[in-house]
Amino acid sequence: MSDIASSLAQVQDHLAAAAARAGRQPDEIVLVAISKTHPPERIAEAVSAGQLLFGESKVREARVKIPQLPGQTRWHGIGHLQKNKIRHALPLFELIHSVDSLELAREINRIATDLGAQPRVLLEVNVSGEGSKYGFSPEALESSVDELLQLSRLQIEGLMTIPPLAPEAESSRRHFARLRDLRDRLQNDFGIGLPELSMGMSNDYPIAVEEGATLVRVGSAIFGGR
Numbered sequence: 322m323s324d325i326a327s328s329l330a331q332v333q334d335h336l337a338a339a340a341a342r343a344g345r346q347p348d349e350i351v352l353v354a355i356s357k358t359h360p361p362e363r364i365a366e367a368v369s370a371g372q373l374l375f376g377e378s379k380v381r382e383a384r385v386k387i388p389q390l391p392g393q394t395r396w397h398g399i400g401h402l403q404k405n406k407i408r409h410a411l412p413l414f415e416l417i418h419s420v421d422s423l424e425l426a427r428e429i430n431r432i433a434t435d436l437g438a439q440p441r442v443l444l445e446v447n448v449s450g451e452g453s454k455y456g457f458s459p460e461a462l463e464s465s466v467d468e469l470l471q472l473s474r475l476q477i478e479g480l481m482t483i484p485p486l487a488p489e490a491e492s493s494r495r496h497f498a499r500l501r502d503l504r505d506r507l508q509n510d511f512g513i514g515l516p517e518l519s520m521g522m523s524n525d526y527p528i529a530v531e532e533g534a535t536l537v538r539v540g541s542a543i544f545g546g547r
């Protein structure tokens with residue numbers, strides 16, 4: 322077995338164990354293998370081991386790599402999206418996790434109208450209030466929902482967060498719980514469905530699963546360090 326195949330198997334085992342602890346079915350959680358900075362040959366090893374869904378952070382890098390990988394691979398965009406990259410990003414990614422402002426949402430909606438696209442997106446929330454982070458504050462998100470729902474091209478499927486870096490994985494738990502609570506509140510207050518919660522990275526994905534993640538974004542635990 323390649324190193325990537327055995328890392329993937331280990332991540333799948335940890336996901337299943339976390340799901341079991343939370344009384345969830347393993348198939349409620351989708352593993353997005355974050356392949357940023359890794360070359361197509363390494364990603365192809367993951368494909369050989371059965372992983373078909375990948376996440377990339379930069380549009381420019383994704384545009385070069387994706388055509389070098391088999392057509393059955395699927396790709397998500399996870400990084401901050403610059404407005405001048407939207408036109409390239411929409412055809413590449415089947416889900417964009419990182420819609421981090423109302424302005425960006427409006428611009429994606431405008432370009433999607435041009436392209437005849439109906440992009441699936443998640444709204445990125447800065448739940449910790451950390452100054453350096455992209456994302457809606459919970460308050461800004463609540464006051465933006467009415468306008469977001471008017472952006473008729475966007476299929477808004479849920480929320481995403483990146484908690485602050487911390488030495489202890491357990492520190493992420495309250496941030497994940499806050500994202501879930503915010504999602505529950507928005508669903509109630511606006512009568513909308515936001516089924517997806519994208520949360521959990523290599524250091525804390527089992528905790529994210531315990532707190533309700535439906536998409537985990539795992540890079541270095543699969544591909545090694547960057």
Ligand SMILES: *Cc1c(COP(=O)(O)O)cnc(C)c1O
Nearest residue numbers: 355399522523538539540541542
């Ligand atoms: C790089 C990245 C990840 C993966 O991080 P790892 O710690 O390598 O698992 C997940 N989400 C986002 C938004 C990233 O930029």
